[in-house]
Amino acid sequence: MVKTLALTGSEASAEAWRQINPDVAPVYPITPTTEIISKFSQYHADGKVDTEMMLVECEHSAMSAAVGAAASSARTVTATDSQGLAYMWEVIPIASGLRLPIVMQIANRALSSPGNIHCDHGDSMACRDTSWIQIFSETAQEVYEHTLLATKLAEHKDVQLPAMVMQDGFITSGNLEKVKVYNDTDVRQFIGSYNPTYSMLDLQKPHSFGALNLHDSYFESKRQQEEAMRNAKKLYLQIGKDLSKITGNKYDYFEKYRLDDAQYVIICLNATGGTTKEVIDRLRAKKKKVGLLRIKLFRPFPYDEIANALKKARAIAVLDRSESYGAYPPVFGEINNALNLLKKKPKVQSYIFGIGGRYIFEKDIENVYSELMRNKFRKEPQYIGVR
């Protein structure tokens, strides 16, 4: 009973939500993530879900209501991006600090100012140190499957952390693709029910959520959070295997595309992986040993596994779709840390591209490979497509 539908990335998110049938969805519109909310609202209006939708007055309240609901044992989802995510930010670490497995959809969009509605990853990168699990997705299919995986992973009793599932705003969220939607019952069986250890609704065993922990105890609670993140890394693979039984797909920390014998490697996130794969096929036909490593799980970050996958590479280019002003960009920083684990470190070059939705073309990617092959390395990050 697998259906193949033509869905946008947004619709794929909403489709996952429909199957999950969350208890509470506090939401607030923002382009481009709005599409997820609208589609889900239709499911709600048609009685296809019995989720309680909270149409709140701002994102700060959306995340706050999510915290209240999730602490009260409700399976809770929300969605936002860019300014909305920034507006939520105060409550983002509260959700993870309270260990509430809220799952959030993000169609990445550039942050103001200047105003912009197109894709870059600055919004979710600003949350990378907030103890949220972060999963990046290339296609609508992946968005759909990652949402299922994230829900199960976030709620695991050894994890209990919120998760955000990313897709490129408009590029993935707005484009139609073929998406295989699996059987409702199989998916629901996989997801199971949410029964947290502590709940606001447990009157027999009352708990105080969100206490004041000063210098004598705050550190320990944060250390436990780190432990949960480490557990999440292990459990990601295990839960991925369970999901494979339904979907037949593999859920690795990253996608390896013609990587095993590749000498020249590009590393990127989300939809740019698709463009890169096109280029790789073309260059491979010309006997160029090029490959791709596309990261899916960004938090927790799989350092060892990535180092291991890159040990045979001669030269690496890391393509970041966000900046860390005055420093190397986020993905590059992590890759550099991973490569430090290797005895013989391949050369690595940082590139910044696609800020505010600036297009990246196949020729740009070809150019990156050609620079790697020509051994053209510079200390500073290089900009693709900036005038």
Place this chain on the structure above:
Amino acid sequence: MDFKDYARQPQKLASGQKSCSGCGFPIIIRMAMSAIDRPFVVCQGTGCVSVTTTTWPFTSWKMPTIHSAFPNLASTAAGVETAVRVMKKKGKLKKDIKVVAFGGDGGTYDIGIQALSGAIERRHNILYICYDNQAYMNTGGQRSSATPYGAATATTPHGTLHHGKELFRKDLTYIVAAHDVAYVAQASIFDFADLTRKVKRAMEVDGFAFINILSPCVLFWKIPTSDAYKISELAVKTCFWPLYEVDHGKWILNFKPEHKMQIEAFLKPQGRFKQLLELRNRHIVDGLQQRVDRKWKELLFMCEKTKEKPEKKEVKKVKKKKIVKKPVKKGVKRKPEPKIKTSKTRSKFAKLKDKLKRKRR
């Protein structure tokens, strides 16, 4: 239940909680919770309340409670209330659990007003109690929009040029009432019977209920630890903090002092108003008095005005035929009568009110 029964109940907020001795808000919380006789959970805003009641590993709360952040008490409570509803709908929760929120004036009048307004508009079934100590006390007594004209605070200190806050306070109870909220009231620890009755009423209405309660702060109002009650009494008797409620649109005055005291009576015992007693600051006191008088008149007008409404309706009911025909002739649709809770409960209040009036005299 008489007062002794209230006192005999087990404490719902444990003693040994860390607020300054003589502080108003624990009294408010205890009084309010003593009037609740059904399962409930508590949400707290950031401020003295959360900081003094949940210092890990201790908690003063005997029921589940959550503290999230400063601006989002109402939206956090809305999330909890929604979870209660959905869990009941899905059969995962058997009991009806009420959600009660306690927040300071800073978290309610200022940074949290948007969340509050949104939660009211969405008609969440929450009782929100604002303990109004008229400034940001937890951060050291800075002014809020609840700070009254003339009060010295950490950010509006008394100096050679300026003599305390130079702006009037926001009337949040009115603002909430303007939302057409199910129930809104102003209360004081000075009148225990009135406060507990209001909490009981707020718990039974279907929809959002808001009670604003003046909360003396010994530290920053600069009053003796024994005086929270006395100051509350003066606030009511000077009409600075009138006791009233708006029950489904009907304004009811709960206490009318026989002799309205001058505002100085309220100002004098408080260190935060010390500078106003200087002769050169007389105009500030006059300004405050004028404001209080105007607001009091306004309140009397509101209570008088809506008082007439139900009487009219009763007349309508008796002479049904005549009145129903009129609008039909004009072709105007008659508005449906607002569903105010049964006359039974109302008459019960009226009786209680009479009783209380008698007592006070």
